[in-house]
Amino acid sequence: xxxxxxxxxxxxxxxxxxxxxxxxxxxxxxxxxxxxxxxxxxxxxxxxxxxxxxxxxxxxxxxxxxxxxxxxxxxxxxxxxxxxxxxxxxxxxxxxxxxxxxxxxxxxxxxxxxxxxxxxxxxxxxxxxxx
Amino acid sequence: xxxxxxxxxxxxxxxxxxxxxxxxxxxxxxxxxxxxxxxxxxxxxxxxxxxxxxxxxxxxxxxxxxxxxxxxxxxxxxxxxxxxxxxxxxxxxxxxxxxxxxxxxxxxxxxxxxxxxxxxxxxxxxxxxxx
Numbered sequence: 001x002x003x004x005x006x007x008x009x010x011x012x013x014x015x016x017x018x019x020x021x022x023x024x025x026x027x028x029x030x031x032x033x034x035x036x037x038x039x040x041x042x043x044x045x046x047x048x049x050x051x052x053x054x055x056x057x058x059x060x061x062x063x064x065x066x067x068x069x070x071x072x073x074x075x076x077x078x079x080x081x082x083x084x085x086x087x088x089x090x091x092x093x094x095x096x097x098x099x100x101x102x103x104x105x106x107x108x109x110x111x112x113x114x115x116x117x118x119x120x121x122x123x124x125x126x127x128x129x130x131x
Numbered sequence: 132x133x134x135x136x137x138x139x140x141x142x143x144x145x146x147x148x149x150x151x152x153x154x155x156x157x158x159x160x161x162x163x164x165x166x167x168x169x170x171x172x173x174x175x176x177x178x179x180x181x182x183x184x185x186x187x188x189x190x191x192x193x194x195x196x197x198x199x200x201x202x203x204x205x206x207x208x209x210x211x212x213x214x215x216x217x218x219x220x221x222x223x224x225x226x227x228x229x230x231x232x233x234x235x236x237x238x239x240x241x242x243x244x245x246x247x248x249x250x251x252x253x254x255x256x257x258x259x260x261x262x
Contacts, residue, residue, distance in 0.1 A: 017148030019160035029150035
């Protein structure tokens, strides 16, 4: 799904802007940390989130997700990844949050205060658009 | 609507990530140039677009729009602006495209090849979320 010449955008600790759809059919977009993986079961993005926030409720209503990533070295170059939520994994110790925090440059990242509510949102990537 | 300590994010030529909803109830997000204005008729964002692209069709179906902007000096700081399409202004000479191109750093910006199809999408800002 991912064009090979854009793969580095997923390896680098860039912020993606994740869109989801609210129950009232309006759209929510905000910056997110992410982790990309490709395995025999497909290509996925993982995000840290909590079960108490709007995006979680949005995704219970409509699993559609889209992530937009811009190349900081050439702002005309970007990647949009579309797909849907396929799994929600509990992260009660905040271990995945810590892994992402370290990926994004904080070597001493500690678990967040809301670890008890933390989950990993797993998005399967179905399509990509590049420019 | 805009928190005053976040206004500079709208004055600077930053890319915003604009979310719209496709007719099949999935979400589209991609980077956009924008121009912010505040007048007695409200606060608006203007984007250059064409009548031949997906986002235009999305907005005919559902006028909801949301723009996410990250502070490049502090990536934990961001602004999300929500609202809807309230007007579409023809831009057949590409004059608005040229104005935005100059705002984003290309002093010699020329009109684009698809000027005949160019429009200005006018979004009224109804809510903002900051972090």
